[in-house]
Amino acid sequence: MWMRRLTGWLDLFLETRCPLCQRSTRHTLGHDCQTQLQRCHVKTGQQFQHEAMPVVAWGIYGGALKRSLAAFKYDNHPELARPLGQWLGQSWLSSTAAKPSSLVAVPIPLHPSKLKQRGFNQAELLAEIFCNWTNLPLARQGLERTVATTPQFGLSAKDRAENLEGAFDLGVDFRRQVPRKRVILIDDIYTTGATIRTAAEVLRRHQISVYGVAVVAIGQQRPKSPG
Ligand SMILES: [Zn+2]
Structure with missing residues (x-):
């Protein structure tokens, strides 16, 4: 009693x-x-692509998911990485993209000044939970952000691409040793794909192959891949 x-x-x-x-x-x-x-969760079987790479997204950006990601990043709620990262891991495991086993997860990095201001990198926290769930290895610093870019929000697709030019470099984890595994890039939101494109280019320039992308939310305007 x-x-x-x-x-x-x-x-x-x-x-x-x-x-x-x-x-x-x-x-x-x-x-x-x-x-x-x-309600923001993408329907089973709905697939997205970025330049022939699979993009696994848990949800469509908007509504409660938009509010959650804003609270997570701008209102200091790092604890939201747990449910969101777990759901992303589940989406990954249930998608047809999850076939190759020899993968390493790399979060999209934040510039040190932004990291200091926010206190955490949302993509890294998501990647951590994602990796716990999927059992994939994590290269926390596979990439680094060398240029403090202006926020992508509100920029046109062309401006986003220009804004990110030279923004990333190989991080300390991969500078030490180039991985034999293929990379899966982890981020919170995918909109125009400019961030993923820039990050993937840096990795490929160093002979690191990029397999796919996993994001919590994908923009609504993103055209669906056939099938
Ligand atoms: Zn509530």
């Missing part, structure tokens, strides 16, 4: 506030917000 009361007490202390609606919850996200998020 007293044990039950004690557990009840502990549960009370373990309750936190949902970062989206501020209601108290025992999970990272409240029940209603989780339901809303599931």
